[in-house]
Structure formats: structure tokens, C-alpha cells
Amino acid sequence: MIKSQNLLTEVESKELLKKAGIPVVEAKLSRSKKEAISTSKEMGFPIVLKISSPDVVHKSDSGGVKLGLANATQVGKAYNEVISSVKQAYPKAKIEGVSVQPMAPPGVEVIVGMSKDPQFGPVLMFGLGGILVEVLKDVSFRIVPVTERDALEMIREIKGYPVLEGYRGQKPASIPALEKLLVKVSNFVEKNPQIKELDLNPIFAYPDKAVAVDARIILE
Amino acid sequence: MFEEKLTEFEPIFYPKSVAVVGASATSIKAGTLWVSSLNSAGFPGIIYPVGSSGGHIADLEIFPNLKLVLGEIDYVIVSIPRKSVLKLLDDCAAKNVKAVQFFTAGFSEVDTKQGRKLEEKMLEKARQGHIRIIGPNCIGVYCPEHKIPFLLGILGESGPVGFVSQSGGIATKLVTIGIARHINYSKVVSFGNGIDLDASDFLQYLAADPKTKVIGAYLEGTRNGARLFNTMKEVAKVKPLVVWKGGRTEAGAQAALSHTGSLASSAAIWSAMLKQAGAIEVHNLEELTDTLLIFQQLRHWQGTRAAIIGGLADGGGGNSVAAGDACMENGLKIPPLSLETKQELSELLGEVGSILCNPIDVSQAQFQGLATLFQAIDSVARDTVTDIVLIQEDIDILLPIYSRKGLEEINDFFVEFTGRQNKPIIVVLPPGSAEPERLQIEQKLLAASIPVFYSMERASKAIYKLNQYCRRQEVK
Numbered sequence: 001m002i003k004s005q006n007l008l009t010e011v012e013s014k015e016l017l018k019k020a021g022i023p024v025v026e027a028k029l030s031r032s033k034k035e036a037i038s039t040s041k042e043m044g045f046p047i048v049l050k051i052s053s054p055d056v057v058h059k060s061d062s063g064g065v066k067l068g069l070a071n072a073t074q075v076g077k078a079y080n081e082v083i084s085s086v087k088q089a090y091p092k093a094k095i096e097g098v099s100v101q102p103m104a105p106p107g108v109e110v111i112v113g114m115s116k117d118p119q120f121g122p123v124l125m126f127g128l129g130g131i132l133v134e135v136l137k138d139v140s141f142r143i144v145p146v147t148e149r150d151a152l153e154m155i156r157e158i159k160g161y162p163v164l165e166g167y168r169g170q171k172p173a174s175i176p177a178l179e180k181l182l183v184k185v186s187n188f189v190e191k192n193p194q195i196k197e198l199d200l201n202p203i204f205a206y207p208d209k210a211v212a213v214d215a216r217i218i219l220e
Numbered sequence: 221m222f223e224e225k226l227t228e229f230e231p232i233f234y235p236k237s238v239a240v241v242g243a244s245a246t247s248i249k250a251g252t253l254w255v256s257s258l259n260s261a262g263f264p265g266i267i268y269p270v271g272s273s274g275g276h277i278a279d280l281e282i283f284p285n286l287k288l289v290l291g292e293i294d295y296v297i298v299s300i301p302r303k304s305v306l307k308l309l310d311d312c313a314a315k316n317v318k319a320v321q322f323f324t325a326g327f328s329e330v331d332t333k334q335g336r337k338l339e340e341k342m343l344e345k346a347r348q349g350h351i352r353i354i355g356p357n358c359i360g361v362y363c364p365e366h367k368i369p370f371l372l373g374i375l376g377e378s379g380p381v382g383f384v385s386q387s388g389g390i391a392t393k394l395v396t397i398g399i400a401r402h403i404n405y406s407k408v409v410s411f412g413n414g415i416d417l418d419a420s421d422f423l424q425y426l427a428a429d430p431k432t433k434v435i436g437a438y439l440e441g442t443r444n445g446a447r448l449f450n451t452m453k454e455v456a457k458v459k460p461l462v463v464w465k466g467g468r469t470e471a472g473a474q475a476a477l478s479h480t481g482s483l484a485s486s487a488a489i490w491s492a493m494l495k496q497a498g499a500i501e502v503h504n505l506e507e508l509t510d511t512l513l514i515f516q517q518l519r520h521w522q523g524t525r526a527a528i529i530g531g532l533a534d535g536g537g538g539n540s541v542a543a544g545d546a547c548m549e550n551g552l553k554i555p556p557l558s559l560e561t562k563q564e565l566s567e568l569l570g571e572v573g574s575i576l577c578n579p580i581d582v583s584q585a586q587f588q589g590l591a592t593l594f595q596a597i598d599s600v601a602r603d604t605v606t607d608i609v610l611i612q613e614d615i616d617i618l619l620p621i622y623s624r625k626g627l628e629e630i631n632d633f634f635v636e637f638t639g640r641q642n643k644p645i646i647v648v649l650p651p652g653s654a655e656p657e658r659l660q661i662e663q664k665l666l667a668a669s670i671p672v673f674y675s676m677e678r679a680s681k682a683i684y685k686l687n688q689y690c691r692r693q694e695v696k
Contacts, residue, residue, distance in 0.1 A: 117489045119445035141492035143449055150496055 006196070006219040009052045010059075011099050013215040017200075020188040022181060024200075024212040025104050031097035033079040039100040040075045046103040049078050050214075051086045055093040057216070062089035068103055075100075104213050107204030108164060108173040112182060112212075114144070114189045114198040122189050124182060126151075128160040129202035146186035151179040164205070173205030181210050196220045221458055222424040229425045231318035232354070233363045233407055235294035237266040239317075241308060242299035245275030245282055250299040250323055250371070252277060257373035264367060266291060286311040297360065299323040305356075306341055313349025320346070322356035323371075328413055329357050339415045346416055358412025359388035362395060364405060365431065370395055379404020381512050382432035384422040386411065387466070390438045390505070397509050402666035403516055406431040418443065420451040427455040434515040436462045436508060449493055456498035460515050460689045463499045464508045465490045498692055500685050507681065510673060514682040515689075517671045518644055522690040523607020524683065525553045527600050528579035528676075530612050532593060532630065533586045533621045539612055540579035543648075543676040547610070550680035551687075554578050561603040568596050578606075586621055594633050601643050609645045610679060615661065616652040624657070631661050635668040646671045648679050 008016070014024040028043075029052055030036035040047040051064030059065050063085030066078035082098055109129030117123050120143050127139030140157040142150045155164065155178055166172030181203070189195055196219055200212040238258065242251030255269045255277045268289045269282040276282060283289050286296070286308070296317050298308060302324050312320055322342075327335040339356070346353045354360050362370045369375035370392050376399040383405060385391035391410040398405060406429060409422050419439055426432045435455065442448045455461050465487075494501045502508045526547055530540025544554055556577050557565075565576045569584040569592070580600055585593035601609050611634075618627055638645055647665055649658055649672055662672050673679035 117445070117486070119442055119486075120449060120489055120493055121446060123489055123492065139488075141488055142496050143489075143493050153495070154492075 007054050007057060008217040008219065009054055009096065009099070010050060010215060011052060013198075013217040014212070016192075016217065017188070017212065017215055020184060020191075022184050022188060022200075022212065023210065024215060025101050027099040027101040029097055030079075030100050033076050036079045036098055036100050037072045037075050040069070040072065043100065043102045045070050047075055048101050048103045049075065049082055049098045050101075051082050052096045052099045053086065053090075053093050054096075056086060056090060062086050104204050104211060105206075107206045107210075108170070109202040110164075110173070110178065110205055110210070111139075111199065111201040112185055112203060113200065114185065114195070116196060117143075122193075124154070124186055124189075126154045126178075126182060127158055128163060132160060133201075144186050144190055146182055148179055148183055151182035151186075154182065155179065171207050174208055174210060177208070177210040178203075178205055181212075194220050221454060222428040225421070225425040225428050228352075231294035232352070232361060233368075233425075234366050235265055235318075237268065237291060237293050237295070238263070239268040239270050239283075239286060239289060239293045239296045240299070241270040241286060241296060242323075243269035243271040243277060243282055244273040245271075245277060246273050251297070253371060254297050254299065254323075255280060257369050257371065258367075260373060261367045261369040261375050265294075268293065287314055289315065293317050294319070296320045297323065302326050302335075302338065302356075305338070306345060309342060309345040309349065309351065312351055313345070317349075317351055319352040319354065321354040321358065321360035322412075323359065324355075325357040325412075327356050328415075339413065343415050353416035354409070355412040356415070359391065359410045362391070362405065362408040370408070374399075377402075377404045378431075379406065379516065380431070380433035381405045381436060381516055382426035382429060382434070383408040383436045383438075383512075384411070384419050384426065385409070385438040386414070386419070386440050387438055388412065390466075393505065394436075394438075394509065397505075401509065401513060401672075402663075403509060403513050406433075414443065420444065420447050423451050423455045423461070427458050432459065433519065434460050434462070434512060436464075436512050438464045438466060438508070440465070440467045445493075449497055452494070452497035452499050461497075461499040462502055462508065462511045462515065462685075463494050464502045464504070465494070498689075500689055502685070506678065507685075510678050510682040511685045513673075514671050514686050517669050518686060520690060520693075521644060522687060524551060524687050525555050525606045525608070526680070526683070527557070527603065527606040527609045528554060528612075529582055529597065529600060529609065530579045531581065531583055531617065532611070532613060533583050533617050537581055537583075539614070540581050543610065543612060544579045546676040547680040550677065551684040552680050555605045557600070557603050558605055561599055564599045565596055568592055568599070590622070590626060590629055590633075593630070594637075597633075597637070601637070601641065601645065607643070608683065609643060610648065610676065610683075611645060612648045612650070612676060613661070614650055614652065615654045615658045619654055619657060627657065627661070631664055634665060634670060638668060638670050644671075646673065646679050646683070648673050648676050650675060 011027050011029045014027050017024050028039050030039050047069040049066045051059050069075045069078050111127050111129045111133050113125045122144040123141050124146050125139050125141050127133045138159045140154040142154050164173040199216045203210050203212045240251050240254045243255045244252050258267050269277050269280050270286050271282050293315050327339050359371050364378040388410040391408050426435045502511055528543045530543045562576050582596045649662055665672050
């Protein structure tokens with residue numbers, strides 16, 4: 001899927017989010033294999049590489065994502081593979097390089113997003129991440145600005161809420177951290193009306209914090 | 221809150237004089253009907269019919285032109301072709317009219333460019349002349365306290381429910397259902413295209429109106445979503461607000477690039493908005509009327525622990541089980557009765573054939589007489605483990621066992637019992653083959669402020685919605 005001049009890359013999106021105080025897994029743009037390897041070493045393994053292109057919306061569909069790279073050799077090999085498979089899938093896509101980021105330990109996957117309603121303006125969405133979002137549509141919405149109480153209500157409203165509480169011995173997700181994150185995203189989109197749509201997908205939620213692993217911002 | 225609206229809207233809901241433009245002595249036009257229905261409803265102000273025919277409607281003289289009316293005019297009802305509306309607004313400005321309601325249709329609702337343009341010009345003239353517009357394409361105001369009926373002379377009793385509607389048909393239906401089910405309105409307004417005054421304005425007025433205790437709304441869309449959202453937030457803080465959003469179609473999910481964009485349907489956003497504003501969402505006319513009824517009758521009463529009496533005679537067992545399911549599925553709790561109550565009931569009814577836990581089957585009382593039945597109900601209601609008593613009264617079963625006389629005694633008991641203790645009883649009267657008797661009983665109970673529903677499902681849904689509001693008020 002190729003489109004949109006207005007799509008910020010993951011690296012650009014995360015920079016903006018970080019400045020707004022929204023926790024993200026930091027990603028750095030590397031324009032060459034060499035740079036990717038040295039950045040990986042700085043960050044520490046395991047590493048994730050993702051294609052960085054304003055034209056590629058769904059990165060993993062075109063082979064543009066490599067997870068769990070354990071050393072420099074693997075990073076180098078993955079760099080070549082990512083670039084060539086995206087070039088094959090989208091020959092016209094402008095490729096900036098790859099984003100390099102540490103592989104976040106697994107947590108409860110959730111999604112937070114924003115889109116604009118023609119009648120009510122910016123709305124936030126919350127849901128469990130992965131296929132549950134797409135298949136079950138188990139998500140909740142609130143109009144921006146979202147207060148702490150709204151945030152808590154929208155978290156509790158989803159059917160999958162028990163998963164966040166730590167179902168069958170799984171580690172729970174920090175509800176206060178998710179609540180804060182939602183309020184911060186609300187403030188962020190309120191201050192930046194030029195943002196048309198936003199996805200933090202997935203966010204990994206842990207017992208003590210929540211961090212956006214991938215992010216996508218689309219401008220008006 | 222919004223107190224300024226009370227004076228501002230006084231000429232709309234309590235006009236001292238009304239002119240009806242588009243009345244005729246020779247043909248039955250909508251304007252003619254309006255004059256007749258206001259007149260026969262006993263409208264306490266002055267009615268000025270206006271129309272080119274001359275002559276009279278009843279004993280009211282028809283003026284050929286609004287400007288020829290000598291007295292002051294607060295409110296004008298307009299039913300003339302749309303090509304004449306701008307000229308009419310000039311006349312209204314010259315007469316210092318405060319508000320104009322346009323029954324006239326054929327504007328932006330038919331989505332023509334011409335219609336939209338005309339609306340813009342109307343609004344401009346209204347602003348210049350300091351006139352407020354209701355409509356166009358609407359049936360306007362219903363205010364039984366001031367004897368303003370809906371078109372065709374529909375007029376019920378005055379009461380605590382205020383209602384705002386984009387649709388005239390739904391507003392009318394709600395008033396007629398209200399007449400049948402004792403849902404009584406303070407004011408109802410249908411504002412159609414809402415080019416000037418819209419849902420937000422009327423919601424603000426109803427929030428301030430001391431006669432209105434509960435507010436309902438039927439909406440299809442809004443021209444100013446942010447204002448509506450903020451208004452609803454404020455209104456729901458002071459009065460229960462029940463909203464039915466019509467036209468829940470998928471509009472927003474076109475070619476969105478994000479997951480969020482593709483999932484954010486218009487219906488989902490409206491539901492979220494209503495929840496966030498503290499309003500209670502309903503999805504159809506049944507839910508709307510049931511919810512307004514329970515708010516009218518029980519207001520701020522709270523509690524979801526129900527005692528269920530599934531039947532008063534034969535056949536109570538299955539009904540009790542079904543009623544229990546309906547209540548549990550709709551968010552109510554059905555706690556077991558206390559040991560003392562169970563003891564009392566088993567002494568009264570004997571344990572054979574009775575379920576004395578909850579749901580409670582009191583059908584054994586039919587072998588011991590009505591006094592035993594009433595004692596059993598009294599005993600159930602006195603138990604403090606529950607907040608409310610739901611009783612299914614099936615006329616088809618009771619009539620052959622107790623005859624009409626017994627049936628009357630049973631319902632006299634409900635009325636008397638409600639009067640002498642605080643726990644609400646709610647009666648479910650399922651429709652069946654004895655409709656005339658059932659309707660009579662329904663009227664009697666409703667008149668005594670006992671909420672009546674047609675199924676356990678609908679009763680429990682309404683109780684749950686009442687609690688949803690009260691709980692939110694508490695944590696505020």
C-alpha cells in the first residue's frame with residue numbers, strides 16, 4: 001500500500017511524540033548498513049529494523065520489518081533484506097533507510113489512536129492491539145479533550161479489559177500508565193490541529209509503564 | 221445554569237399572542253388547522269389568523285396581512301409557500317415579532333442549492349430583525365401548560381418531561397404514547413432543519429426550565445458538534461438526559477489511512493460522545509419511552525437489587541426463571557431473600573410448589589385467598605436485601621382464577637401499598653388476550669405513579685438506565 005505525502009515516518013512521528021512526553025521506544029534513522037550496525041551496537045541487542053519511507057504505510061506487509069536481531073551480522077543481513085523486499089514490492093517508493101530500535105520486551109499489546117470526526121472533531125480510540133482490534137472491533141472512543149476520568153472509562157469499557165488486569169497469571173498492564181498516556185495524546189493532538197490521524201500501534205503495556213513500540217502520524 | 225434562556229424563550233413557550241400565517245376561511249390548509257387546534261385547546265393568549273381569503277375561522281377574524289394586525293405579536297406560525305418567506309420575515313421585523321416557526325418545508329432537507337441559499341437569507345433577515353427562527357420544516361412547539369397543542373390538536377397533561385426532536389413525526393408519536401402511558405411533558409419542541417435555534421439551544425432552555433425534571437432528545441445529526449457536546453455535558457450535570465440518535469449509518473470510515481480512522485464509524489463516535497457527556501443513550505422508541513417513564517416516576521431513586529415475583533398465580537415458575545434471566549442480562553442483581561423473609565413466606569405459603577428464594581413464586585397463595593397474597597408481597601418488599609420489587613401480573617392467568625373483582629382488589633392493593641411504603645414496585649403487564657382489562661389496569665397503576673412495562677426485559681432495561689444516571693451523578 002503506497003500513498004500520502006503527508007505520512008510522517010516512524011522516526012519523525014516518535015520524535016514529536018517524545019517531545020510531547022508520550023513514552024516511545026526510541027528509533028533512529030540509519031541510511032546505510034554500516035550506520036545501522038553501529039547504531040545497533042550503541043543501543044544494545046536484540047534490535048528491530050523497519051523500513052523508513054513516507055510512501056509505505058503498512059511496513060510489515062511488504063517485508064519491511066525484522067525483529068529480534070541478536071548481533072551485528074544479523075543486523076547487516078536484515079538491512080539488505082528489508083531494503084530489497086520493499087523495493088520489490090513498491091518500486092516507486094522513496095526509501096530513506098531503516099529505523100533502528102531496541103526490541104522491547106513483550107507486554108500486553110494495546111492500540112491508541114486519533115482520527116477526526118466530521119461532526120465532533122478529533123476523537124481518541126483505545127483497544128487491545130493485534131488482530132483483536134481488526135477482527136473484533138473491541139475498541140472505545142472519546143472526543144478530545146479526554147480527561148483522566150474519560151480515559152479510565154474508555155479503558156474499562158472494552159470487552160478485553162480483564163486481559164489488562166492480568167488474565168490467568170499473565171502480567172497485568174498498568175492502568176494508570178495507560179490513563180496518563182491517553183490524556184497526553186489528547187493534549188498532543190489538541191495542540192497540533194494539523195495532525196489528521198494518528199496510530200500508536202502497538203503500545204506495550206507492562207505492570208509499571210506503557211511504551212509505544214510503533215507510531216504513525218498522518219498530517220492534513 | 222442557562223437562566224438567560226428562560227426570558228429569551230418565554231415568547232416561544234408562553235406567548236401572549238400568536239399569529240398563524242397561511243390560514244384560510246375557505247380551504248383546510250395546515251394554517252387553518254393550527255388556528256382551530258389552538259383555539260379549541262383553549263390557548264390563553266390572542267390568536268391572529270393571517271391569510272388572503274379574509275373571513276373568519278370560528279369567531280376569529282382572518283387578517284389579510286401580518287402588518288394589519290393591530291396588537292403586538294410574540295410568536296408566528298408560518299405555513300406558506302417558500303417563495304414568500306423572506307417577505308414575511310420583513311413583515312415580522314416590522315411588527316417586532318420575537319420568534320417565528322416555519323412549518324414550510326423544501327429547504328436544505330431536500331438538499332438543493334436553492335434551499336440552502338434561501339435558508340442563509342432567512343437567517344440573515346432574522347438576525348437583522350432580532351427574530352429567532354424555529355425550523356424550517358418543523359411542527360414547532362408543544363406546551364400543555366400554556367395550552368399549545370401539537371398540530372391536529374393533540375394535547376395531553378402537563379408534566380416533568382421535556383423533549384427536543386429533530387423530527388416532527390417522532391415528537392408527535394412520543395406525545396401520543398405519552399398520553400397513553402401517562403408520560404407527561406412540560407415542553408416538546410420539533411426544530412426540523414434548525415437553521416437558527418437548534419438542539420443545543422432547546423436543551424439549554426430545558427435545563428433551566430423549572431417545570432422540566434427529565435430531558436429527552438431525538439437527533440439525527442448536528443451542524444455544530446462541539447457546541448452540542450459541550451451543551452450536553454452541562455445539561456446532564458443538572459438533569460437526566462436521555463438521547464436517541466437516529467440514522468446510525470457508517471459514514472466516517474471511508475478511505476482512512478490509520479486503523480483508528482477505519483474503525484471510527486459515525487455511530488461509534490455518537491455513542492462515545494453521549495457517554496462522555498453523561499447522557500443516557502437509547503436505541504429506539506420503546507427504550508426511549510420506557511426510560512422517560514421510569515425517570516418521570518422514580519426520578520433519583522437508586523438500586524439494582526431486585527426482588528422478582530414472577531407470577532401471582534399458576535404458571536409463575538417458568539415466568540420467574542425467564543424474568544430472572546431478563547434482569548440478570550440487563551445488569552440487575554437478584555440477591556437471595558433473608559432467612560427471616562423465607563421463614564415468613566414458608567409459614568404463609570408452605571414450601572411445596574413455591575420458590576421462596578428469588579425469583580419468588582407466590583402462586584400457592586391462590587389456595588389461601590388474597591389476604592395471604594398481599595401479606596406475601598408485603599413480606600418480600602420489607603426485606604432490605606433488595607431495592608426494588610418487580611411483579612409480573614398476567615391478566616390472562618389471573619382473570620379466570622380471581623375474576624374481575626379479585627383482579628380489582630389486587631390492583632387496589634398495589635396502589636395502596638405504593639402509597640404506604642417507600643420501596644418502588646414495578647408492574648409488568650404482558651399483553652395477551654384480555655387487552656381491555658389489561659389496559660384498564662395499566663391506566664389505574666400509572667395514574668398512581670407505579671411504572672408499568674410490557675415485559676421483564678423492558679422493565680429491567682429501564683431500571684438499569686435509571687441507575688446508570690444516578691451512579692454517574694454520585695461519582696461526579
